[in-house]
Amino acid sequence: MKFDIVVIGGGLVGASLLAALKDSGLKLALIESRVPAPLPADDSWDGRVYAISPGSIVFLQACGVWQRMDARRITAVHEMRVYGDDYAANINFSAYESGVPELACIIENRQLQHAVWETLAEADNVQLFCPAKYDALTWHDSHVELSLSDGTVLQTALLVGADGVNSRVREQAGISINHHSYHQTGVVANFEVERFHHGIASQWFRRDGILALLPLPEKRVSMVWSANTPFADELLAMPGEALCERVTQAAEQKLGTVRLITPQLGFPLNFVQAQSLVKSRLALIGDAAHGIHPLAGQGVNLGLRDARELATILLQADGWGDCGELSLLRRYERNRKEDILAMQWVTDGLHKLFGSEDAAIMRIRNLGLGITNRFPFLKNRLMRHALS
Template identity: 45%
Template sequence: MAVFDLIIVGGGLAGASLAVALRDSRLRIALVEYQPPRRVGGENAGWDARVYALSPANVEFLRTIGVWKHLAAERIAPLRAMQIFGDQGSTLNFSAFETAVPDLGCILESSLMACELWESLKRQSNVQLFLGQKPVAQRIDADTASLHLADGSILAARLLVGADGRDSWVRETAGLPAHNRPYGEKGVVANFACAEPHHNTAWQWFRADGVLAWLPLAGQNISMVWSAPDALAEELLQLSPQALAARVAAAGGHRLGELQCITPAQAFPLRLMRVPRTVAPRLALVGDAAHGIHPLSGHGINLGFQDARELAERLLAAPAWQDIGELRFLSAYQRARREETVLMQSTTDTLRRLFASPSPLLKNLRNLGLGLTERLPVAKTVLVRYALGAL
């Protein structure tokens, strides 16, 4: 049996960033991951279809843990402005200039961050990696959490962290309930080269056939996320690259001229997932194992990174005598993360329901709300500064 202070199951963005954030701690860490990340097609490949919009607060988190400086700057696009369109001509505009900040955030590829986090992990003396391994059993005792791996290895620690995604094996095995509500939609993602410069602006359209977003990538490229009903999503996936580019360009009013598809379209099912309890004795959840939200806000990975930041800060501040698996200690982490998570889940779910409704009354109200917010600078500033992590 190998004994550690902390076992992290799942080496995605949230789990890996937690381990890296603890690089200067006295904690001995085991990280279990079946399939480590890799750059699609190698280091000189084209664009990863999965990209994220990082808030400035999470850029600072990655900078603090020493990862940001190693990311390829030429693959990062600063977000300077955002335009949101209702389905009756109403608009809402945000800009970094009006908010008196350099950027509203950054757009970058998932695999870019994941691979750099793993490079940091490989150099980290207090982390032991268990690669190509799946856990097959876990046991929580009064003093220890133990994990049995498929190769027969047994790991033991004072704290077990589930960072293994929405279908978390750790969460399910521990008996922590997750309440799922499928949206009947898929998030269709693809990247495009565009004929016109995007000027580091993001666009989002609330349409009768879902929510369409264009995010600026480095160079004259964009990433598309179309949260579409299942039938439309399947239709989009079946289109040729040329037909998909034409469809997406038309849906966005040809705002950036002709588009050219540079990554194949992919799709993932969308659902709201609420996890009432994200901790238990000797157990804590982070990232998608702890929550799931609609992608229209772009906050999914931001919530995950903030989970990792909060838990890491508490572990780093804990005195040597503190039992880091004690429920009282972990409950403080749960309380600290609950407000932001519930707020973002409720907000995105309400917006999605509001704009998905065919009711003429709701259609008028939602477009009136967008237009009214556009004319209230104080309200706009509050919204933007919350998204920046400045509130």
């Protein structure tokens, strides 16, 4: 079976790339090992949420995905308040000051995954291999050959690795990575709160980690607590009442008392930087290409910008030649390099800055928050990347 593009990895980034190409003349395929779970029949909430930037929303709208979302489960973020660890320093970001309707929209992982897979299921030029795994990849001058576990053999002009931070595609392509563990775990859970959040997302840089509370519909919030691993293990093992008390105290009771509505989950936090995003007949996108600390809530948006850029280049080249040509793929790599490096530098740098226990650095970092908050030009420069 021959295809123009085969994507390995059916997460949001990989699937959205194919959604962006669904109206092209390209023959597309997706290989995913797990069947996406159907949406639950009840009104329960997913513990994993995304903060989708305005630029990513425009991209998902162009793909025909965003329109499928249940608007009742989407919450606009109108303001972001960030607090230092001295209980005085802070910086506030406002959609009004930035000249946009919202800074981001908070949406559940499973809602967005469901919408993008529905879009692909209706596309005439997309073939889904799911559940399916590949056993081998063989590179040729004119194509890549994939042997699936059931014996099916595929040929593609371009292979896209979208198979996550531990990408097997990246490894088999011989692309090395820079990697280090943050020795932290992202602990996530959802809560009902006593006081309405008014569309405000809050974040606290604390000595025990970085706590973020993101607004959900009505009087609900989603927590992401990036905590040093020993403390994260404590949070994950806590009974619901104890966790609620800890979160209420850590959030300075700004939303009053909280009640747990989804059990806490944890995932390890790592820095990953692929040495190259491309080789002949291969492009990496999403977590297969880069992994950043979630303190800025930009990991998924960084991946969606990969998909958006690669789709733009492929659509421009459609009908002109081979979509797996290295010269074409290097254009994608060049266009993405600055954005990826900037976001990695900012998130990694902030993590190191607020992770330091040096007294002088502690004073400087909190002073820096206060100074930045008094200069709208600086704040708008910081927001420019986050909104794209």
